Amino acid sequence: MKRVSMISLLTILSTVAVAKADTAQRLAKTVQDYGNSLAVFRCTFEDDLMKQVLVAQAVCIHVNNGIGTFLVLGMDGRMNPDRISETVLIASGVEQKTVKASLLSIDPELDIAFVRASESYPWQAVPFATSSKLAVGQEVVSIGLTPGDPANTPCVAAGYVSAIVRNPRQLVMVAGGQLTQPGSPVFGPDGRAIGLIGQQLFQGYQMVLNESTANVALKSQQQAQCFLPVEEFSHIFQHLGKKRRLAWMGAVRFTGVGAELSEALNLRRPGILIDQVVPGHAADKAGLKNRDVIVEMDGQGIEKLASPELIVQNFMISLFRRNPGESVTLTILRGGSEQKVTVMLESMPVGAHEAPRYVSPDLGFVVRERVLLDKYAAQGPADVEGLIVAIVGRNTPAAAGGLQGNDVITNVNAQAVTTADAFRRIVEEALKSDRSKAINLMIRRGTQNLAIAIQPPAK
Structure with a gap:
Protein backbone atom coordinates (compact mmCIF):
# COMPACT_ATOMS: atom_id res chain seq x y z
CA MET A 1 0.00 0.00 0.00
CA LYS A 2 2.86 2.34 0.91
CA ARG A 3 4.55 1.50 -2.41
CA VAL A 4 1.38 2.45 -4.34
CA SER A 5 1.12 5.75 -2.43
CA MET A 6 4.78 6.55 -3.15
CA ILE A 7 4.28 5.86 -6.85
CA SER A 8 1.17 8.12 -6.89
CA LEU A 9 3.10 10.92 -5.19
CA LEU A 10 5.97 10.63 -7.65
CA THR A 11 3.48 10.72 -10.54
CA ILE A 12 1.90 13.90 -9.16
CA LEU A 13 5.27 15.56 -8.62
CA SER A 14 6.34 14.60 -12.14
CA THR A 15 3.13 16.05 -13.59
CA VAL A 16 3.61 19.30 -11.67
CA ALA A 17 7.20 19.55 -12.87
CA VAL A 18 6.11 19.05 -16.50
CA ALA A 19 3.38 21.69 -16.11
CA LYS A 20 5.87 24.19 -14.68
CA ALA A 21 8.27 23.45 -17.52
CA ASP A 22 5.49 24.02 -20.07
CA THR A 23 4.58 27.34 -18.43
CA ALA A 24 8.21 28.43 -18.43
CA GLN A 25 8.49 27.62 -22.12
CA ARG A 26 5.30 29.56 -22.91
CA LEU A 27 6.55 32.60 -21.00
CA ALA A 28 9.92 32.50 -22.75
CA LYS A 29 8.27 32.13 -26.17
CA THR A 30 5.90 35.03 -25.43
CA VAL A 31 8.85 37.35 -24.78
CA GLN A 32 10.59 36.08 -27.90
CA ASP A 33 7.54 36.52 -30.14
CA TYR A 34 6.09 39.73 -28.74
CA GLY A 35 8.88 41.56 -26.95
CA ASN A 36 8.78 44.17 -29.73
CA SER A 37 4.98 44.44 -29.73
CA LEU A 38 4.76 46.90 -26.87
CA ALA A 39 5.61 50.57 -26.55
CA VAL A 40 4.94 53.51 -24.29
CA PHE A 41 2.48 55.96 -25.82
CA ARG A 42 2.99 59.55 -24.72
CA CYS A 43 1.06 62.66 -25.72
CA THR A 44 0.12 66.13 -24.51
CA PHE A 45 -3.54 66.87 -23.89
CA GLU A 46 -4.47 70.53 -23.75
CA ASP A 47 -7.36 70.70 -21.31
CA ASP A 48 -9.52 73.79 -20.96
CA LEU A 49 -7.36 75.41 -18.29
CA MET A 50 -4.14 73.39 -18.34
CA LYS A 51 -1.90 71.02 -20.28
CA GLN A 52 -1.15 67.52 -19.12
CA VAL A 53 1.11 64.75 -20.35
CA LEU A 54 -0.63 61.38 -20.75
CA VAL A 55 1.31 58.13 -20.70
CA ALA A 56 -0.04 54.63 -21.37
CA GLN A 57 1.06 51.26 -22.67
CA ALA A 58 0.46 50.59 -26.38
CA VAL A 59 0.04 47.24 -28.16
CA CYS A 60 0.97 46.81 -31.83
CA ILE A 61 -1.88 45.18 -33.77
CA HIS A 62 -0.72 45.66 -37.38
CA VAL A 63 2.53 46.31 -39.26
CA ASN A 64 2.83 47.44 -42.87
CA ASN A 65 6.34 48.04 -44.25
CA GLY A 66 7.60 48.72 -40.73
CA ILE A 67 4.82 51.18 -39.90
CA GLY A 68 3.03 49.95 -36.80
CA THR A 69 -0.57 50.57 -35.76
CA PHE A 70 -1.27 50.35 -32.04
CA LEU A 71 -4.18 50.26 -29.66
CA VAL A 72 -4.01 52.10 -26.35
CA LEU A 73 -6.43 51.19 -23.59
CA GLY A 74 -7.68 53.79 -21.10
CA MET A 75 -7.85 56.92 -23.30
CA ASP A 76 -11.00 58.86 -22.42
CA GLY A 77 -13.35 58.66 -25.41
CA ARG A 78 -14.68 62.13 -24.61
CA MET A 79 -11.33 63.78 -25.32
CA ASN A 80 -11.19 65.93 -28.42
CA PRO A 81 -8.41 64.51 -30.66
CA ASP A 82 -7.73 68.05 -31.93
CA ARG A 83 -6.45 68.93 -28.44
CA ILE A 84 -3.92 66.09 -28.40
CA SER A 85 -0.41 66.81 -29.67
CA GLU A 86 3.22 65.69 -29.34
CA THR A 87 2.25 62.03 -29.81
CA VAL A 88 5.13 59.58 -29.72
CA LEU A 89 5.78 55.87 -29.21
CA ILE A 90 8.78 54.81 -27.13
CA ALA A 91 10.06 51.32 -27.90
CA SER A 92 11.33 48.93 -25.26
CA GLY A 93 15.09 48.69 -24.76
CA VAL A 94 17.85 50.77 -23.22
CA GLU A 95 18.06 52.92 -26.35
CA GLN A 96 14.50 54.14 -25.66
CA LYS A 97 13.92 54.65 -29.38
CA THR A 98 11.29 57.38 -29.78
CA VAL A 99 9.10 57.24 -32.86
CA LYS A 100 6.76 60.03 -33.90
CA ALA A 101 3.14 58.94 -34.12
CA SER A 102 -0.32 60.21 -34.98
CA LEU A 103 -3.59 59.64 -33.16
CA LEU A 104 -6.09 58.02 -35.51
CA SER A 105 -9.20 57.89 -33.32
CA ILE A 106 -10.53 57.22 -29.81
CA ASP A 107 -13.44 54.83 -29.46
CA PRO A 108 -16.22 56.43 -27.37
CA GLU A 109 -17.60 53.10 -26.13
CA LEU A 110 -14.48 51.42 -24.76
CA ASP A 111 -12.01 54.31 -24.38
CA ILE A 112 -9.51 52.59 -26.70
CA ALA A 113 -7.33 54.77 -28.92
CA PHE A 114 -5.75 53.78 -32.21
CA VAL A 115 -2.30 55.22 -32.91
CA ARG A 116 -0.06 54.89 -35.94
CA ALA A 117 3.72 55.28 -36.00
CA SER A 118 5.01 57.83 -38.51
CA GLU A 119 8.27 56.02 -39.24
CA SER A 120 9.36 52.41 -39.62
CA TYR A 121 10.67 50.25 -36.79
CA PRO A 122 10.89 46.44 -36.34
CA TRP A 123 7.60 46.15 -34.50
CA GLN A 124 5.89 42.77 -34.07
CA ALA A 125 2.10 42.71 -34.45
CA VAL A 126 0.04 40.82 -31.87
CA PRO A 127 -2.51 38.54 -33.59
CA PHE A 128 -5.91 38.66 -31.88
CA ALA A 129 -8.24 35.67 -32.01
CA THR A 130 -11.88 36.21 -32.95
CA SER A 131 -13.03 34.19 -29.93
CA SER A 132 -11.39 33.53 -26.58
CA LYS A 133 -12.95 30.08 -26.02
CA LEU A 134 -12.14 30.34 -22.35
CA ALA A 135 -12.77 27.73 -19.69
CA VAL A 136 -12.15 27.64 -15.95
CA GLY A 137 -8.74 26.12 -15.27
CA GLN A 138 -7.23 27.25 -18.58
CA GLU A 139 -3.75 28.74 -18.32
CA VAL A 140 -3.26 32.25 -19.74
CA VAL A 141 -0.13 34.38 -20.04
CA SER A 142 0.37 38.10 -20.53
CA ILE A 143 3.19 40.41 -21.51
CA GLY A 144 3.67 44.03 -20.50
CA LEU A 145 6.36 46.61 -19.87
CA THR A 146 8.04 46.47 -16.47
CA PRO A 147 6.58 49.29 -14.32
CA GLY A 148 9.15 51.86 -13.21
CA ASP A 149 11.87 50.55 -15.52
CA PRO A 150 13.36 53.35 -17.69
CA ALA A 151 14.31 50.76 -20.33
CA ASN A 152 10.69 49.55 -20.60
CA THR A 153 11.83 45.93 -20.41
CA PRO A 154 9.11 43.43 -21.37
CA CYS A 155 7.90 41.25 -18.51
CA VAL A 156 5.61 38.22 -18.53
CA ALA A 157 3.23 36.56 -16.09
CA ALA A 158 0.89 33.56 -16.00
CA GLY A 159 -2.22 32.46 -14.17
CA TYR A 160 -5.32 30.30 -14.50
CA VAL A 161 -8.88 31.25 -15.36
CA SER A 162 -10.80 31.02 -12.07
CA ALA A 163 -14.16 32.48 -13.12
CA ILE A 164 -15.93 34.32 -15.95
CA VAL A 165 -18.29 36.96 -14.57
CA ARG A 166 -20.64 39.57 -16.05
CA ASN A 167 -20.28 43.17 -14.94
CA PRO A 168 -22.21 43.52 -17.37
CA ARG A 169 -19.40 42.90 -19.86
CA GLN A 170 -17.60 39.59 -19.52
CA LEU A 171 -14.70 39.79 -17.12
CA VAL A 172 -12.25 36.90 -16.77
CA MET A 173 -10.87 36.37 -13.28
CA VAL A 174 -7.41 34.84 -12.83
CA ALA A 175 -5.96 32.94 -9.84
CA GLY A 176 -2.92 30.74 -9.16
CA GLY A 177 -0.68 33.51 -10.44
CA GLN A 178 -1.14 37.02 -11.77
CA LEU A 179 -1.06 39.05 -14.95
CA THR A 180 0.94 42.09 -16.01
CA GLN A 181 -0.31 45.67 -15.78
CA PRO A 182 -3.36 47.30 -17.46
CA GLY A 183 -3.01 47.73 -21.22
CA SER A 184 -1.30 44.35 -21.70
CA PRO A 185 -2.46 41.60 -24.09
CA VAL A 186 -3.41 38.18 -22.71
CA PHE A 187 -2.65 35.00 -24.70
CA GLY A 188 -4.37 31.63 -24.91
CA PRO A 189 -2.80 28.19 -25.48
CA ASP A 190 -2.38 28.69 -29.26
CA GLY A 191 -0.29 31.85 -28.87
CA ARG A 192 -2.95 34.27 -30.08
CA ALA A 193 -4.18 37.16 -27.96
CA ILE A 194 -7.57 36.48 -26.39
CA GLY A 195 -7.97 39.58 -24.24
CA LEU A 196 -6.72 42.85 -22.83
CA ILE A 197 -6.04 43.79 -19.24
CA GLY A 198 -8.19 46.77 -18.32
CA GLN A 199 -8.90 48.62 -15.09
CA GLN A 200 -8.88 46.30 -12.11
CA LEU A 201 -11.62 45.71 -9.57
CA PHE A 202 -11.25 47.19 -6.11
CA GLN A 203 -10.42 44.68 -3.39
CA GLY A 204 -11.11 45.03 0.31
CA TYR A 205 -8.24 45.34 2.78
CA GLN A 206 -7.96 46.15 6.46
CA MET A 207 -5.48 48.60 7.91
CA VAL A 208 -4.73 49.63 11.48
CA LEU A 209 -5.31 53.27 12.40
CA ASN A 210 -4.79 54.43 15.99
CA GLU A 211 -5.09 50.88 17.34
CA SER A 212 -8.35 50.25 15.49
CA THR A 213 -8.99 48.62 12.13
CA ALA A 214 -10.46 50.31 9.09
CA ASN A 215 -11.70 48.72 5.87
CA VAL A 216 -10.26 50.22 2.68
CA ALA A 217 -10.80 49.46 -1.01
CA LEU A 218 -7.65 49.30 -3.12
CA LYS A 219 -6.68 48.15 -6.60
CA SER A 220 -3.28 47.50 -8.15
CA GLN A 221 -2.00 49.53 -11.10
CA GLN A 222 0.90 47.14 -11.76
CA GLN A 223 -0.46 43.62 -11.27
CA ALA A 224 -3.77 42.32 -12.55
CA GLN A 225 -6.22 39.63 -11.53
CA CYS A 226 -8.76 40.00 -14.36
CA PHE A 227 -8.98 40.88 -18.05
CA LEU A 228 -11.46 41.73 -20.81
CA PRO A 229 -11.92 38.88 -23.34
CA VAL A 230 -11.61 39.64 -27.04
CA GLU A 231 -15.37 39.26 -27.65
CA GLU A 232 -15.90 42.48 -25.72
CA PHE A 233 -13.77 44.72 -27.93
CA SER A 234 -13.04 43.06 -31.30
CA HIS A 235 -16.03 44.81 -32.92
CA ILE A 236 -14.29 48.20 -32.71
CA PHE A 237 -11.48 47.10 -35.05
CA GLN A 238 -13.81 47.82 -37.98
CA HIS A 239 -13.84 51.48 -36.91
CA LEU A 240 -10.05 51.82 -36.80
CA GLY A 241 -9.08 55.31 -37.86
CA LYS A 242 -12.68 56.50 -38.14
CA LYS A 243 -14.52 58.94 -35.95
CA ARG A 244 -17.22 56.70 -34.53
CA ARG A 245 -20.62 57.91 -33.38
CA LEU A 246 -22.47 55.58 -31.07
CA ALA A 247 -25.96 54.44 -32.02
CA TRP A 248 -28.84 56.05 -30.12
CA MET A 249 -32.44 54.96 -29.76
CA GLY A 250 -33.84 58.42 -29.04
CA ALA A 251 -34.72 57.72 -25.42
CA VAL A 252 -33.00 58.42 -22.11
CA ARG A 253 -33.26 57.07 -18.57
CA PHE A 254 -34.04 53.38 -18.89
CA THR A 255 -34.89 51.42 -15.75
CA GLY A 256 -34.61 47.70 -15.17
CA VAL A 257 -37.93 46.19 -14.12
CA GLY A 258 -37.60 45.09 -10.50
CA ALA A 259 -39.57 42.50 -8.52
CA GLU A 260 -42.38 44.86 -7.48
CA LEU A 261 -43.13 46.17 -10.97
CA SER A 262 -42.74 42.67 -12.47
CA GLU A 263 -45.46 41.44 -10.15
CA ALA A 264 -47.74 44.37 -10.99
CA LEU A 265 -47.27 43.73 -14.72
CA ASN A 266 -47.44 39.94 -14.33
CA LEU A 267 -44.05 39.87 -16.09
CA ARG A 268 -42.12 36.62 -15.75
CA ARG A 269 -39.01 37.61 -17.70
CA PRO A 270 -36.52 40.50 -17.64
CA GLY A 271 -37.78 43.83 -18.91
CA ILE A 272 -36.57 47.41 -19.35
CA LEU A 273 -38.83 50.39 -18.69
CA ILE A 274 -38.46 53.43 -20.96
CA ASP A 275 -38.50 56.45 -18.66
CA GLN A 276 -38.14 59.24 -21.22
CA VAL A 277 -38.74 59.28 -24.97
CA VAL A 278 -37.14 62.33 -26.57
CA PRO A 279 -39.70 64.10 -28.80
CA GLY A 280 -38.88 64.19 -32.51
CA HIS A 281 -36.23 61.48 -32.39
CA ALA A 282 -35.99 57.79 -33.27
CA ALA A 283 -38.06 56.23 -30.47
CA ASP A 284 -40.75 58.89 -30.79
CA LYS A 285 -40.89 58.49 -34.58
CA ALA A 286 -41.28 54.74 -34.16
CA GLY A 287 -44.23 55.20 -31.79
CA LEU A 288 -42.58 54.28 -28.50
CA LYS A 289 -43.99 55.92 -25.39
CA ASN A 290 -42.88 56.59 -21.84
CA ARG A 291 -43.54 53.59 -19.54
CA ASP A 292 -43.34 51.07 -22.39
CA VAL A 293 -41.49 47.92 -21.24
CA ILE A 294 -38.99 46.34 -23.62
CA VAL A 295 -38.92 42.53 -23.34
CA GLU A 296 -37.15 41.54 -26.59
CA MET A 297 -34.77 43.02 -29.14
CA ASP A 298 -34.65 41.43 -32.61
CA GLY A 299 -36.44 38.35 -31.33
CA GLN A 300 -34.04 37.77 -28.43
CA GLY A 301 -35.30 38.13 -24.88
CA ILE A 302 -33.66 40.72 -22.66
CA GLU A 303 -30.81 38.89 -20.96
CA LYS A 304 -31.21 38.14 -17.29
CA LEU A 305 -28.32 39.35 -15.15
CA ALA A 306 -27.69 39.73 -11.42
CA SER A 307 -29.47 43.10 -11.00
CA PRO A 308 -31.87 45.43 -12.88
CA GLU A 309 -29.02 47.94 -13.25
CA LEU A 310 -26.78 45.40 -14.99
CA ILE A 311 -29.65 44.42 -17.29
CA VAL A 312 -30.02 48.05 -18.44
CA GLN A 313 -26.25 48.49 -18.90
CA ASN A 314 -26.12 45.30 -20.98
CA PHE A 315 -29.00 46.53 -23.16
CA MET A 316 -27.16 49.81 -23.79
CA ILE A 317 -23.99 47.91 -24.75
CA SER A 318 -26.06 45.91 -27.27
CA LEU A 319 -27.26 49.19 -28.81
CA PHE A 320 -23.75 50.64 -28.92
CA ARG A 321 -22.58 47.66 -30.96
CA ARG A 322 -25.02 48.61 -33.72
CA ASN A 323 -24.41 51.39 -36.20
CA PRO A 324 -26.49 54.53 -36.73
CA GLY A 325 -28.95 53.90 -39.56
CA GLU A 326 -29.52 50.27 -38.59
CA SER A 327 -32.98 49.16 -37.46
CA VAL A 328 -33.85 47.15 -34.37
CA THR A 329 -37.20 45.47 -33.73
CA LEU A 330 -38.35 45.74 -30.13
CA THR A 331 -41.07 43.69 -28.51
CA ILE A 332 -42.72 45.91 -25.91
CA LEU A 333 -45.35 45.48 -23.26
CA ARG A 334 -47.96 48.25 -23.23
CA GLY A 335 -51.29 48.16 -21.46
CA GLY A 336 -51.00 44.46 -20.74
CA SER A 337 -50.40 43.42 -24.36
CA GLU A 338 -47.28 42.87 -26.44
CA GLN A 339 -46.52 44.60 -29.72
CA LYS A 340 -43.53 44.95 -32.02
CA VAL A 341 -41.97 48.30 -32.87
CA THR A 342 -39.14 48.88 -35.36
CA VAL A 343 -36.75 51.71 -34.51
CA MET A 344 -34.17 53.14 -36.90
CA LEU A 345 -31.20 54.06 -34.75
CA GLU A 346 -29.76 57.56 -34.91
CA SER A 347 -26.31 58.91 -34.12
CA MET A 348 -25.73 59.85 -30.50
CA PRO A 349 -26.46 63.58 -30.08
CA VAL A 350 -23.61 65.99 -29.48
CA GLY A 351 -22.41 65.60 -25.89
Missing part, protein backbone atom coordinates in the same frame (compact mmCIF):
# COMPACT_ATOMS: atom_id res chain seq x y z
CA ALA A 352 -21.49 68.25 -23.38
CA HIS A 353 -17.78 67.62 -24.06
CA GLU A 354 -18.34 68.41 -27.76
CA ALA A 355 -20.31 71.62 -27.31
CA PRO A 356 -18.78 74.93 -28.44
CA ARG A 357 -17.04 76.52 -25.47
CA TYR A 358 -15.10 79.55 -24.34
CA VAL A 359 -12.10 79.31 -22.03
CA SER A 360 -11.06 82.34 -19.98
CA PRO A 361 -7.62 81.68 -18.47
CA ASP A 362 -7.61 85.24 -17.05
CA LEU A 363 -10.83 84.73 -15.10
CA GLY A 364 -10.36 81.02 -14.49
CA PHE A 365 -13.50 79.42 -15.88
CA VAL A 366 -14.97 77.66 -18.90
CA VAL A 367 -18.47 77.99 -20.35
CA ARG A 368 -20.16 75.86 -22.98
CA GLU A 369 -23.31 75.98 -25.04
CA ARG A 370 -26.32 73.87 -24.14
CA VAL A 371 -26.85 70.53 -25.87
CA LEU A 372 -29.99 68.46 -26.41
CA LEU A 373 -29.40 66.03 -23.55
CA ASP A 374 -28.98 68.83 -20.97
CA LYS A 375 -32.75 69.07 -20.88
CA TYR A 376 -33.07 65.46 -19.76
CA ALA A 377 -30.14 65.17 -17.35
CA ALA A 378 -31.27 63.89 -13.97
CA GLN A 379 -29.46 66.70 -12.13
CA GLY A 380 -28.76 68.91 -15.08
CA PRO A 381 -28.75 72.69 -15.31
CA ALA A 382 -32.00 74.61 -15.25
CA ASP A 383 -33.91 74.56 -18.52
CA VAL A 384 -33.29 78.24 -19.27
CA GLU A 385 -31.53 79.94 -22.16
CA GLY A 386 -27.87 80.66 -21.55
CA LEU A 387 -24.41 79.14 -21.26
CA ILE A 388 -23.45 76.43 -18.81
CA VAL A 389 -20.41 76.81 -16.58
CA ALA A 390 -18.33 73.70 -17.25
CA ILE A 391 -15.28 74.37 -15.06
CA VAL A 392 -14.30 76.85 -12.36
CA GLY A 393 -10.60 76.77 -11.47
CA ARG A 394 -9.44 76.85 -7.88
CA ASN A 395 -8.11 80.13 -6.49
CA THR A 396 -9.23 82.06 -9.55
CA PRO A 397 -11.17 85.33 -9.94
CA ALA A 398 -14.23 83.31 -10.99
CA ALA A 399 -14.07 81.20 -7.82
CA ALA A 400 -13.54 84.31 -5.69
CA GLY A 401 -16.62 85.87 -7.30
CA GLY A 402 -18.75 82.84 -6.30
CA LEU A 403 -19.23 81.22 -9.70
CA GLN A 404 -19.89 77.45 -9.54
CA GLY A 405 -19.90 74.57 -11.99
CA ASN A 406 -23.29 73.94 -13.62
CA ASP A 407 -24.44 77.54 -13.13
CA VAL A 408 -26.29 78.87 -16.18
CA ILE A 409 -25.12 82.30 -17.32
CA THR A 410 -28.06 84.15 -18.83
CA ASN A 411 -26.36 87.47 -19.49
CA VAL A 412 -23.01 89.19 -19.18
CA ASN A 413 -22.64 92.93 -18.64
CA ALA A 414 -26.40 93.31 -19.20
CA GLN A 415 -26.34 91.50 -22.55
CA ALA A 416 -28.17 88.20 -23.06
CA VAL A 417 -25.94 85.35 -24.27
CA THR A 418 -26.69 81.92 -25.75
CA THR A 419 -23.52 81.23 -27.77
CA ALA A 420 -19.91 80.81 -26.71
CA ASP A 421 -18.77 83.19 -29.44
CA ALA A 422 -21.02 86.00 -28.23
CA PHE A 423 -19.85 85.46 -24.65
CA ARG A 424 -16.20 85.54 -25.76
CA ARG A 425 -16.69 88.78 -27.67
CA ILE A 426 -18.35 90.60 -24.76
CA VAL A 427 -15.85 89.42 -22.13
CA GLU A 428 -12.74 90.06 -24.19
CA GLU A 429 -13.93 93.53 -25.22
CA ALA A 430 -14.58 94.36 -21.55
CA LEU A 431 -11.13 93.12 -20.50
CA LYS A 432 -9.48 95.09 -23.28
CA SER A 433 -11.43 98.25 -22.48
CA ASP A 434 -10.97 98.50 -18.69
CA ARG A 435 -9.65 95.69 -16.49
CA SER A 436 -10.48 97.61 -13.34
CA LYS A 437 -14.19 97.00 -13.92
CA ALA A 438 -15.80 93.75 -12.84
CA ILE A 439 -17.43 91.38 -15.31
CA ASN A 440 -21.07 91.24 -14.21
CA LEU A 441 -22.98 88.01 -14.72
CA MET A 442 -26.59 87.04 -14.19
CA ILE A 443 -26.85 83.34 -13.48
CA ARG A 444 -29.44 80.69 -12.73
CA ARG A 445 -28.51 78.24 -9.96
CA GLY A 446 -31.22 75.70 -9.31
CA THR A 447 -34.35 77.81 -8.87
CA GLN A 448 -32.47 81.00 -7.94
CA ASN A 449 -31.49 83.95 -10.12
CA LEU A 450 -28.23 85.45 -8.84
CA ALA A 451 -25.92 88.33 -9.72
CA ILE A 452 -22.19 87.66 -9.67
CA ALA A 453 -19.29 90.05 -10.18
CA ILE A 454 -15.88 88.74 -11.26
CA GLN A 455 -12.97 91.11 -10.78
CA PRO A 456 -10.32 90.64 -13.48
CA PRO A 457 -6.71 90.42 -12.27
CA ALA A 458 -4.40 93.31 -13.01
CA LYS A 459 -2.00 92.67 -15.87
